Amino acid sequence: MIGQTQYFRDTWAEIDLDALYQNVKTIRDGLPRETKLFAAVKANAYGHGDFQIAKEALKAGAHGLVVALLDEALALREKGIKAPILVLGLIRPTDASIAARYQISVPVFQMEWLKEASLTMESGNPPLRIHIKCDTGMGRIGLKHEKELKEIEQFIKETDKFEFEGIFTHFSTADQASEKYYQMQLAAFKQLVSVLDTAPKYVHAANSAGALCHCDSLFNAVRVGIALYGLSTSTERPPLNKVKQVFSLHTKIVHVKKIQSGECIGYGASYKAQTEEWIATIPIGYADGWLRKMEKQRVIADGEQANIVGRICMDQTMVKLPHFMPIGTKVTLIGGQADDFISVEEIAEKLDTINYEVVCTINFRVPRIYKRGDQLVEIENKLFLGI
Ligand SMILES: Cc1ncc(COP(=O)(O)O)c(C=O)c1O
Known part of the structure; x- marks a missing residue:
């Protein structure tokens, strides 16, 4: 194993084991x-x-x-x-x-x-x-x-x-x-x-x-x-308020730049800045299961709303920030805190599909990090098993 880390790109899915335990118990008790x-x-x-x-x-x-x-x-x-x-x-x-x-x-x-x-x-x-x-x-x-x-x-x-x-x-x-x-x-x-x-x-x-x-x-x-x-059974049923979403998806900014009005972003130059803007690049793309339909989706950068701009690339995505944020800033694509929470269902609606497909689609190029509270329990990186 090289050093302490077991994955080498700052993109990960977090699995909340406490939430899973509680969800199973709640359903079992019912x-x-x-x-x-x-x-x-x-x-x-x-x-x-x-x-x-x-x-x-x-x-x-x-x-x-x-x-x-x-x-x-x-x-x-x-x-x-x-x-x-x-x-x-x-x-x-x-x-x-x-x-x-x-x-x-x-x-x-x-x-x-x-x-x-x-x-x-x-x-x-x-x-x-x-x-x-x-x-x-x-x-x-x-x-x-x-x-x-x-x-x-x-x-x-x-x-x-x-x-x-x-x-x-x-x-x-x-x-x-x-x-x-x-x-x-x-x-x-x-x-x-x-x-x-x-x-x-x-x-x-x-x-x-x-x-x-x-x-x-x-x-x-x-x-x-x-x-x-912790995901709802369908859009025809009320959301399950007794269970908690177990899955969240995060990454970190790897590049930040200021662009001028008229400058374009991404394949097809599909996004053109209207004013001076701060654009961040995050290392996740459609090869991870973060699909091209996610263009314009909101994300949470350091607790603040931001939006994806331009086309999703195979391995990278660009985000328009509300203001400058440094390299290494955490960006949440699914999950987050209570008042700024992106549900799996929100992503499913954007993708015109069901929540089942969203979690199954984020593939094992994205390591899974298992946590209890703030405590790290295990890292599973199926791409790289160690040297
Ligand atoms: C035969 C069968 N049983 C049970 C399940 C679990 O279904 P659910 O995830 O809706 O609880 C599935 C899921 O597709 C299934 O195919």
């Missing part, structure tokens, strides 16, 4: 005691860093974790996470052995998958934990009919290679104000569950919006993602 909370840490915990978030969420009362990919689950096991982990996406039947070996639960909804997996599975592993996935209206993956469900249940029962651990579905409109489609999916799921010979250990349907807005969707487990990170 659920019935028997309802298990699975924290969704897929996609690197929505850009926050899966290992650190998994550890904190489990400490705060999460029972288990859900991820999208077997690779994500294996990476967490490798790092020592022992809690239940469910992969939400379909894995290859030829990978069933490795999932079984690492006690990772997987979704199943096709007989052909089960047959192929049972043919290729090595002996000597614990049984593969299966959650039957039902498609009740999302139209993504899952079985739809009682007959298929019964066949799969029967097949699992007849072999010691598998354990029927769970059944689940996913709502496509739980975050919307209108209830109709949600109620249809809920009824379809209840119907499928009712034809099982034996209910498995986990029956689950709710995501954040389900868990927070539909108490009839809880069954005995929920899979919560976005709300853990």
